[in-house]
Amino acid sequence: MTVPALAIFHLTKSFDRPVVQDLDLTIKAGEFYALLGPNGAGKTTILRMVAGLLQPDVGDISIFGIDARRDPIAAKRLVAWVSDEPMVYDRLTPLEYLEFVAGLWQVEPKKAQAKADELIDWLGLRPHANQLCGGFSMGMLQKVALAGALVHDPKLIILDEPLTGLDAGSARTVKDVLLGKVRDGVTVIMTTHILEVAERMAERIGVIKEGRLLAEGTLAELRTRIGRESSLEDIFLDLVAQSGETDAVAA
């Protein structure tokens, strides 16, 4: 049996209120998984715990069979995290940034250089490769951040709202890059509020609300679940509304 890219068991996290509640989730290797949910559903908290940016209160996280809580360094070697706010330094050039990321992930310099050049070209950053990132637009910064995520050849890419603030051209580039990576066998987990993107790109979709998984499956499976042929937007809204009604009845 293949080791899943990500397996989460009983994941729980509270701040001033429960944000993630006893969540189980398994994502297969090479899968494009979209995590959807209304604002404040706990999507970002889940992904930040997987990326090692937050400690869960309870629960286990396994990345390609590695216990991420016991051996975070080994788990992090396989993962790239891309947030909606590009993690880029104003006063480094894209090439210097990629060299820094490659150094952190200990990529062999020749390989990193070749990969950086390839990414710079692929993402259309060549004319700006030796300019400081401080003057870049949001789209360019996000491309630099994405290049940073890809320069160390991660097996699992986690993206939190990666298309926020991007123009159509930049958004298309990011989507193409991600689909290309999935074709190459990389696993991608992405949160997005743009449901058309999830509908077109994701193989499986998970809908969460208040830290709980409401439904999960392919688009066809989700349609079967609500019992009619609908767009993802309708399915999503139905699921969230049903959950609200259930909560009200339970209360």
Place this chain on the structure above:
Amino acid sequence: MSAAPASIAWFARHELILGWRDWVAMMTGGRRSRSMGIVIFLAVVVLVLHLMAFGLVGRWASRGVPNDAASLVMLTGTGILFWTIMLSQALEAVTRVYYGRSDLDLVLSSPASSQRLFAVRTGAVALTSILLPGLLASPLINMLALLDGPRWLSAYGVVVAMGAISTAISVLITLGLFRAVGPKQTRLIAQIVAAVVGAGFVIGIQAAAILYYGDMSRFALFQSQAIVDAAPELHSNFWLPAKAAMGDGTALLIMLGIGLTALVLTVALAAPSYGQHATSAAGLTHVRSQRRPARRSFRTMSQRHALRLKEWRLLQRDPWLLSQTLMQILYLLPPALLLWLNFGHDAGAFVVVVPVLIMAAGQLAGGLAWLAISGEDAHDLVVTGPVSPRTVLIAKIEAVLSVIAVVMAPLLLLMAISSPRMALITAFGAMLSAGSATAIQLWFRVVAKRSMFRRRQVASRAATLSEAFASIMWAGMGALMASGSMLAIGPAVVAVLVLGLAKLLSPRRA
């Protein structure tokens, strides 16, 4: 009754709420439970300041301050000291009115009048310029009023007039700079002018007092007979502020009239162009994205070296670091001069140079350590990297300390040529001072953007104070060691105690 939306009163209420919440957050660190502690702390500070003020003016005031030339010189000199600081602060604050973004984009894109917003924000600058120096001056004013009569309370009116004049001049300077050099250079030049105005007069007076009277007190110079003799006649308008402070009602009215009229006229003059200037300032890219020479291929390096290299590159390209650091070193010159004059007879110039370098090393390390340890723009990237937090911290500390070593090395080398012992003492003290400042920044580390560098000192007062005290104590140790005194052990012990206290006060980490 609520004010009409977008009116001056409405904007003023909005600004007041934001300002108050900012102040409360800064004082309590976001924890309301600290409120009582803060109140008690402030009460103690107020009491101590009043006791200090009593020590300073007690004898002078209890005999009754005469309206003579000596009193007018003393008051005018002290007033100019306060006023230069007011002007410096106002200039920086006015620059922020034009360049600070926060909600400016929202307001400028709304149909509300930008002129009204400017009037309110300039008024807020004037209020801040009055309040802070007013609070600083209040122990002196209160003591004078207590010991020599309530006529001294009119000094508060002089503070108001001086604040208004400072703000008006600051607006005019900023406006002039916008017209003369454009938005790209205005902020930089205004900040340099603010720094020079703020530090220049204080340092100049101190240096003059030290050179002529061997005393670091700014007041020594104002008490000299030579200055009193050279001062204008008693009926000169030059003494108007001093006379107003001493309770002359007419002088006070004239001062308030000048100050408030200048402020109102300046606001009326500058307000129409505010929207245009603020928009042009907003159009600037904060970092020049100039083309840098294409670099050679990627190098083999450890994770620690990758982190160090990144820190060095960012420090080297930080536009604020140089000016901030130079200012800190500039303030060290007067005490150095005093040390030289008072204690330097045996060990020569080294008694001056050793503590200055030790303290400069501490100050520099504090700033660099904040930038490297707390000011991490890509915090998530570093945390998600396959590198332990300990390795990250070690690499950042190495980056900071190696910069200090590079800065200090040529100075130590020069020193070693004439006195290896002094070079050794300096190196030892600088190491302790830089190490202490770095450790304090490590204990008080927060997740912040590098652009917050200038606010780091208000973010944690405990860190700032302990960093400064530790540096001063290590510098004292160095000075005493350089003069061959066994008393050097005293400041060293105090420095260790300060470090211990800082560790105790630092936030607990999981």
